[in-house]
Amino acid sequence: MSKIHIEGLHKTYASSHGPVTALKEVSLSIKQNEFVTLVGPSGCGKSTLLKLIGALIRPSRGTLLFDGVPLLRPTRDVGIVFQDAVLLEWRTVLDNVLLPTEILGLDKIKSRNRAMDLINLVGLGGFEKRFPRELSGGMQQRASLCRALIHNPSVLLMDEPFAALDAMTREELGFELMRIWDTDKKTVIFVTHNITEAILLADRVVAMTPRPGRIARVVDIDLARPRTIDMEFSQKFKSYSGEIRDVIYQGPGASRS
Ligand SMILES: Nc1ncnc2c1ncn2[C@@H]1O[C@H](COP(=O)(O)OP(=O)(O)OP(=O)(O)O)[C@@H](O)[C@H]1O
């Protein structure tokens, strides 16, 4: 059974200029513990698809099953990381990470222990008493990753989580995320504009095209794990990247042969 099963999903937004069709006929099945990246140009509906999967918005029509059951409201089995860390500035790192456990009323001692484990796992050990303003952008995003994982969700949704970071920090956090995913498997759906990042992280890359947003192609990434930076320079990697670039810019009919 798929972890997430999407069939014929449409999303139309009402706007002051009339309806905007953000997604049309999107179908996709995601397996448990799979790492899937969504890549495509601005406005192709990546965030819309992620918000639908998180049940933050409702589809106009179509089917969305989570563990085989229609998803009608947000579930605690999902953790979300956005582009901005959105930490509460008056709370320390530890208290920010603990916030969801307070809302969910989870055991305080167990939650604190898990929070400290996660903080250490992402390399923020020693900074747990600091406030967000005392952290770099990359450190803030690490803290928001801990907050998304604190209640141990089986699905992690990430919407361009590293987009605001410099290239080196972005790369470093990408590898860190894969290491965390390797030790504590989850189903990850990760949105990015960056084709290289999409390939390096993913088991499968979902390439989308805009107006209205559709899935142009799903590409299986057959590269060994753990992934390394040198893989980017391999012929196989370049061929994935060419294929994805072609379908994004020329549409689903594009071929490289
Ligand atoms: N709340 C909304 N009301 C009206 N239109 C919206 C709303 N949210 C998104 N849209 C429209 O839906 C389309 C898809 O938007 P979405 O944010 O999903 O794209 P995206 O792929 O995430 O883009 P980006 O890469 O810029 O973040 C766009 O045309 C956008 O203008």
Ligand SMILES: [Mg+2]
């Ligand atoms: Mg977006």
